Amino acid sequence: MDNYSFTEENYIKAIYHLETKGDVANTNKLADAMQTRAASVTDMLKKLKRKKLVTYKPYYGCNLTPRGKSLALLIIRRHRLWEFFLSEKLGFNWQEVHDVAEELEHVGSEKLINKLDEFLGYPKVDPHGDPIPDFKGNMVEPEQFSLAGYTLNKSGIVVKIGEQSPALLEVLEQKKIGIGSRIKVLQKADFDQSMEIKINNKHTAHISKVLAENIFIKIV
Amino acid sequence: MDNYSFTEENYIKAIYHLETKGDVANTNKLADAMQTRAASVTDMLKKLKRKKLVTYKPYYGCNLTPRGKSLALLIIRRHRLWEFFLSEKLGFNWQEVHDVAEELEHVGSEKLINKLDEFLGYPKVDPHGDPIPDFKGNMVEPEQFSLAGYTLNKSGIVVKIGEQSPALLEVLEQKKIGIGSRIKVLQKADFDQSMEIKINNKHTAHISKVLAENIFIKIV
DNA sequence: ATAAAAATTTAGACAAATCTAAAAAAATAT
DNA sequence: ATATTTTTTTAGATTTGTCTAAATTTTTAT
Ligand SMILES: [Mn+2]
Ligand SMILES: [Mn+2]
Ligand SMILES: [Mn+2]
Ligand SMILES: [Mn+2]
Numbered sequence: 001m002d003n004y005s006f007t008e009e010n011y012i013k014a015i016y017h018l019e020t021k022g023d024v025a026n027t028n029k030l031a032d033a034m035q036t037r038a039a040s041v042t043d044m045l046k047k048l049k050r051k052k053l054v055t056y057k058p059y060y061g062c063n064l065t066p067r068g069k070s071l072a073l074l075i076i077r078r079h080r081l082w083e084f085f086l087s088e089k090l091g092f093n094w095q096e097v098h099d100v101a102e103e104l105e106h107v108g109s110e111k112l113i114n115k116l117d118e119f120l121g122y123p124k125v126d127p128h129g130d131p132i133p134d135f136k137g138n139m140v141e142p143e144q145f146s147l148a149g150y151t152l153n154k155s156g157i158v159v160k161i162g163e164q165s166p167a168l169l170e171v172l173e174q175k176k177i178g179i180g181s182r183i184k185v186l187q188k189a190d191f192d193q194s195m196e197i198k199i200n201n202k203h204t205a206h207i208s209k210v211l212a213e214n215i216f217i218k219i220v
Numbered sequence: 221m222d223n224y225s226f227t228e229e230n231y232i233k234a235i236y237h238l239e240t241k242g243d244v245a246n247t248n249k250l251a252d253a254m255q256t257r258a259a260s261v262t263d264m265l266k267k268l269k270r271k272k273l274v275t276y277k278p279y280y281g282c283n284l285t286p287r288g289k290s291l292a293l294l295i296i297r298r299h300r301l302w303e304f305f306l307s308e309k310l311g312f313n314w315q316e317v318h319d320v321a322e323e324l325e326h327v328g329s330e331k332l333i334n335k336l337d338e339f340l341g342y343p344k345v346d347p348h349g350d351p352i353p354d355f356k357g358n359m360v361e362p363e364q365f366s367l368a369g370y371t372l373n374k375s376g377i378v379v380k381i382g383e384q385s386p387a388l389l390e391v392l393e394q395k396k397i398g399i400g401s402r403i404k405v406l407q408k409a410d411f412d413q414s415m416e417i418k419i420n421n422k423h424t425a426h427i428s429k430v431l432a433e434n435i436f437i438k439i440v
Numbered sequence: 441a442t443a444a445a446a447a448t449t450t451a452g453a454c455a456a457a458t459c460t461a462a463a464a465a466a467a468t469a470t
Numbered sequence: 471a472t473a474t475t476t477t478t479t480t481a482g483a484t485t486t487g488t489c490t491a492a493a494t495t496t497t498t499a500t
Binding site: 225227256257259260264267278279280 | 486487488489490491494495496
């Protein structure tokens with residue numbers, strides 16, 4: 001009564017991510033997330049309901065039960081610990097880790113994942129700045145900082161834009177900065193608090209103090 | 221044209237192990253190895269033939285093609301590298317590693333396995349003393365030594381018994397030593413070359429020089 | 441060489457996860 | 471309130487890997 005197929009695990013994870021985003025986990029959104037057809041989702045939701053991982057009301061989507069939520073957190077724990085391992089120990093870069101972790105996350109051994117956690121030094125965030133649940137399923141959403149006043153040479157991931165004005169968004173687009181971009185502060189000018197930053201390890205840009213104050217990041 | 225299911229991979233590995241043992245990989249032996257029925261094996265052999273991993277003559281078993289053999293060696297490489305990782309980095313003991321490696325061996329990324337190999341320092345043998353194929357599929361069968369004259373406090377795995385006399389086999393049975401037993405030499409007496417050994421990390425035994433000369437081990 | 445036994449294959453069915461097409465229900469627009 | 475559009479479900483088929491039971495082939499024994 002405690003062993004799920006890859007597919008079931010992937011559905012549970014997808015439902016969790018939809019719920020966390022504030023969406024209702026309905027058939028079409030799941031079909032989209034799982035790259036499958038609505039009819040297939042309906043079949044799977046019936047099955048997940050039978051297994052008591054979700055509550056499901058036909059035509060009105062589903063919700064994770066407590067059991068479903070624990071399972072989701074366990075899979076996310078595995079996924080992010082493996083991403084950390086790949087990045088930190090095997091030297092993968094952060095863009096490459098996800099696809100491999102998608103496979104590793106389904107290896108079931110509890111001892112494996114807890115020993116791995118210990119081996120890695122109980123990391124709190126994965127290479128994308130996302131929090132890693134502990135063995136109980138608890139995780140602390142990492143704090144967000146304004147880029148202004150951020151430490152030199154440490155990486156962060158853009159998670160929020162302060163003011164949503166078209167003018168600001170235009171600048172961001174031009175400098176190729178968006179949600180998810182990885183930013184490292186290379187230099188800060190004492191004079192006007194403007195800074196030189198590296199974006200996604202690829203291109204550099206110069207940004208003003210006001211702009212930096214409107215870019216919020218979480219630490220990796 | 222280069223992606224196989226868990227089941228296909230497990231069949232290929234089973235066929236490889238039968239061939240290596242000198243057996244003909246026939247339907248019943250495979251059914252036994254795969255914990256399935258003869259009829260299912262027949263179906264799979266047809267499929268593996270279609271995929272050019274084996275040659276298969278109905279009623280006469282199968283043989284790995286060169287492609288099939290490379291695949292087998294790749295899966296064995298993954299399996300044994302993960303076993304080494306679990307044992308060496310995560311502190312699993314050698315009896316526990318196999319089951320977890322059975323799952324990890326199917327994670328496909330080539331970069332993953334080669335980086336893991338590098339991270340582990342290109343180990344030559346797994347925790348059971350079995351050789352690990354390199355990225356080309358080459359492996360060196362580790363040398364076998366007589367237990368007499370073996371280094372103190374190093375582990376080895378029993379791989380062969382010299383003389384097959386009933387008298388000797390009886391002693392081995394009584395001392396619970398068999399093929400696959402892990403032996404560590406704890407003490408050697410200068411006087412008669414007899415030794416105190418630890419068997420499977422559990423019980424100890426005292427064995428004479430003659431006995432030691434008839435126990436062949438490979439190094440872990 | 442023939443009969444009996446053992447091994448293997450075929451035939452037909454099943455469960456899981458998927459699909460397409462059609463039907464049904466819910467949401468939205470007029 | 472009715473009609474239209476969108477979403478979701480049902481019905482029926484497909485693929486993969488499995489099964490049992492029956493048929494066939496090979497091997498062994500007489
Ligand atoms: Mn990821
Ligand atoms: Mn991640
Ligand atoms: Mn093993
Ligand atoms: Mn091994």
